[in-house]
Amino acid sequence: MKKSIVIFGASGDLTYRKLIPALYMNFRKRRLPADTQIIGFSRRPLSDDAFRDKMKEGLLAFVPAEFAQDEWESFARLLSYHPGDVEKLNDYLALAGKINSTDGEDADGLFYLAIAPKFYPIVVRKLDEARLLTPMGKVGYRRIVVEKPFGSDLQTAESLNDELLKVVSEDQIYRIDHYLGKETVQNILVLRFGNAIFEPLWNRNYIDHVQITVAETVGVEHRAEFYDQTGLLRDMFQNHVLQLLALVAMEPPVAIEANALRDEKVKVLRSIREIPEEMSSRFTVRGQYHGYRDEPGVNPHSETETFAAVQLFLDNWRWQGVPFYLRSGKMLKEKLTEIVIRFRRPPLQMFDVLSGVTELSTNHLSITIQPDEGIHLRFMTKVPDGGMMMRPAELDFHYSETFHETPIPESYERLLLDALNGDASLFARKDEIGLAWKFIDGIRRGWIGEAAPALQPYEQGSWGPPGADRLLWKDSRWWEQEDTLHRSEGDSGERTVP
Ligand SMILES: NC(=O)c1ccc[n+]([C@@H]2O[C@H](COP(=O)([O-])OP(=O)(O)OC[C@H]3O[C@@H](n4cnc5c(N)ncnc54)[C@H](OP(=O)(O)O)[C@@H]3O)[C@@H](O)[C@H]2O)c1
Numbered sequence: 001m002k003k004s005i006v007i008f009g010a011s012g013d014l015t016y017r018k019l020i021p022a023l024y025m026n027f028r029k030r031r032l033p034a035d036t037q038i039i040g041f042s043r044r045p046l047s048d049d050a051f052r053d054k055m056k057e058g059l060l061a062f063v064p065a066e067f068a069q070d071e072w073e074s075f076a077r078l079l080s081y082h083p084g085d086v087e088k089l090n091d092y093l094a095l096a097g098k099i100n101s102t103d104g105e106d107a108d109g110l111f112y113l114a115i116a117p118k119f120y121p122i123v124v125r126k127l128d129e130a131r132l133l134t135p136m137g138k139v140g141y142r143r144i145v146v147e148k149p150f151g152s153d154l155q156t157a158e159s160l161n162d163e164l165l166k167v168v169s170e171d172q173i174y175r176i177d178h179y180l181g182k183e184t185v186q187n188i189l190v191l192r193f194g195n196a197i198f199e200p201l202w203n204r205n206y207i208d209h210v211q212i213t214v215a216e217t218v219g220v221e222h223r224a225e226f227y228d229q230t231g232l233l234r235d236m237f238q239n240h241v242l243q244l245l246a247l248v249a250m251e252p253p254v255a256i257e258a259n260a261l262r263d264e265k266v267k268v269l270r271s272i273r274e275i276p277e278e279m280s281s282r283f284t285v286r287g288q289y290h291g292y293r294d295e296p297g298v299n300p301h302s303e304t305e306t307f308a309a310v311q312l313f314l315d316n317w318r319w320q321g322v323p324f325y326l327r328s329g330k331m332l333k334e335k336l337t338e339i340v341i342r343f344r345r346p347p348l349q350m351f352d353v354l355s356g357v358t359e360l361s362t363n364h365l366s367i368t369i370q371p372d373e374g375i376h377l378r379f380m381t382k383v384p385d386g387g388m389m390m391r392p393a394e395l396d397f398h399y400s401e402t403f404h405e406t407p408i409p410e411s412y413e414r415l416l417l418d419a420l421n422g423d424a425s426l427f428a429r430k431d432e433i434g435l436a437w438k439f440i441d442g443i444r445r446g447w448i449g450e451a452a453p454a455l456q457p458y459e460q461g462s463w464g465p466p467g468a469d470r471l472l473w474k475d476s477r478w479w480e481q482e483d484t485l486h487r488s489e490g491d492s493g494e495r496t497v498p
Helices: 013-028 048-062 069-076 090-097 115-128 154-167 182-193 221-249 258-271 277-283 411-421 430-448 466-472
Strands: 003-006 034-042 081-083 109-113 142-146 173-175 207-215 284-289 307-313 324-329 336-343 364-369 374-382 389-398 455-458
Touching: 003 013, 003 090, 003 154, 003 411, 013 034, 013 048, 013 069, 013 411, 034 090, 048 069, 048 081, 069 364, 069 374, 081 090, 090 284, 109 115, 109 374, 109 411, 115 154, 142 182, 142 411, 154 307, 173 411, 182 221, 182 364, 207 221, 221 258, 221 307, 221 336, 221 430, 258 430, 277 284, 277 307, 284 324, 284 466, 307 466, 324 466, 455 466
Parallel strands: 003 034, 003 109, 034 081, 109 142, 142 173, 207 324, 284 455
Antiparallel strands: 207 336, 284 307, 307 324, 336 364, 364 374, 374 389
């Protein structure tokens, strides 16, 4: 049976930088079925060869080390181009001829929506009108992969879901959050549920608080117009940050299987305590980097946030009373995605600590998603020849050292393969998306209410506005970042905690 992957938005950036390189890598690893065809669909009039040339250019730019001419020639034979407008039914009818197999049996079809969100309902409706969403043969599947953003608030996400669910069933929809395709994100599950030593400690009895940081060093780049209407909270928190929270906080699923996993994530999202509008300034911070308003495409009076920090609580048995501090921003000091689990102090401080490192005398576990993928466990150790003085030391695991023969694949590689294989574990379900939006909408209401926190400017290359530090200092805590986490030799770790 023939498998067809149709990419809507084939002449766009995502296809060029991510999708075709990911499909090529799967092909190279012999993971794509031999009878797969990949059809690019967009308006630009391109011949098959011109499309292939463009895609080859992308491979040379984004996976140069993996490019091999003979592999490329075989892969290129799977590629073709179908010029078409997503709003014109005839262009889908012509596509149907390419997808249906000539021997009377229908082919499997995966439709990837790498196109502006306003077109998602249109594409799905037209696919249905062209009878492309139901295989006519006895077997086979028809699936849709939907890119982010999935709605811009709860209402728009629900109406998009309604539109899609009019013509396909939930199990045909694969909503992408590419963060879930990252190996290190999946490793959170392995760390927690593939080991017996962490889980007994993974609760309010032993954990003081949790921090999640998703920091970028870049600004809005070519997305200024979209970004200025969206803001960081909707661009990063609703999906990536809350997905990380769900994986860290969830109960063990009964199996690593799509609905079991998603059921547990949904329970976490349901347990997030709403932040009342009048408490907005107490629990949330919004910032904007200096110079943002001068970026081309940004409103010079823009009030859009490029940084957000949020303190939240989960009202459930495991996490009651444990604060989760989440932050994300653009133009920050480092590119870093990290989860830090900070454990409680020992009940009695029996040993002296080196001058200035008192505040470090707790265990913590940091899970670095990027760029230095790995895990660090900090514990206290005796300083040699120093009486019973102690200081922190770290046990480090780096993916790049332990698995140096296996480079970490791009997340789209895994996600595309899972969608082809019908494994939806790493894709978001309708209720997950809805609950995430509900929480984000609540924060956004607080940001326009009477007690809204002021938009705080911050320096480019800093860790965000001062309010983000105060969010933790008010609780006598502080962000664990490179200056406390990865201290250089000879640095005592002394910090001023106001
Ligand atoms: N780029 C990324 O890294 C990234 C990351 C995450 C999510 N996404 C999401 O992925 C989607 C695509 O992003 P992108 O960056 O690739 O956008 P893009 O570079 O602007 O590409 C848009 C594509 O849509 C096609 N298109 C526009 N109108 C069309 C029509 N009426 N009929 C057929 N094709 C049409 C364009 O081709 P023609 O002009 O030739 O028709 C082009 O191929 C967006 O939803 C975005 O939010 C992108």
